[in-house]
Amino acid sequence: MINVFQESPQGIQTAPHDPRILAAGHQVALREVNFSEVRDKDSLMLAFLRGLALTESFGRNWDALYDVLTDPEARPERFAILLTDYAAFRTRQRQLGPYLEGVLLDAQAEVARQGRSLWLLAEETGYDPRAW
Template sequence: MINVFNAPPEGIQTAPHDMRIIAAGYQVSVREVDLTRVRDKDSLMLALLRGLALTQTFGHNWDALFDVLTDPEARPARFALVLCDYDHFRKRHAKLCAELEAVLLDAQRSATEAGRQLWVLAEEPEGQLRRW
């Protein structure tokens, strides 16, 4: 598998095996968001709050998520957001997933324009390789 950190971030990519070790070698900070228990937008926002280690002042909306992902004070210049159980989440919550993807990809473009890097990585079960 090609190492995603060798190239600029582009869309939602498959997380590499041994991701934390590889990310450390490329000086990429990593945070994981567990989507396993997401039922609706509220539980998604709580999963993001936990995964991104946000404070209770997080606005629990798409604009707030965009802001924390693109804020140079809140995120390192080289940052990877790993979406755990992403494929199942996509299948269970297609509309919610589409909204999340739109925000994540907008944040990725904005980060790139600001000279920063935001990888959005989907953690897949063993043996599945996929690119969105």
């Protein structure tokens, strides 16, 4: 299997086994955003605030999220976001999911234009779609 960090980021990818260890070995800064408690846009923005260690000045809207993800002063050159329980979130939040995905993919493209890398890695922890 190809190591995800040896390739350019390509959309939202399945997280590899032991993503934290792999990221460290490839000099990729990795932060985790946990979607297990996300029920609405406010809790989604709070998950990013916590996961990315943002300050309370974070605007908690789509534009603010895009800005923090694409700011070369705020993010390392090689950066990964581990999206924990992402598939379950997408199942629960059928309206919210596409907006978030658009912001994440637009940010990934902008970061690439800057000559930097933003991996978006979906990690599932015991997700069973039949449980929803």
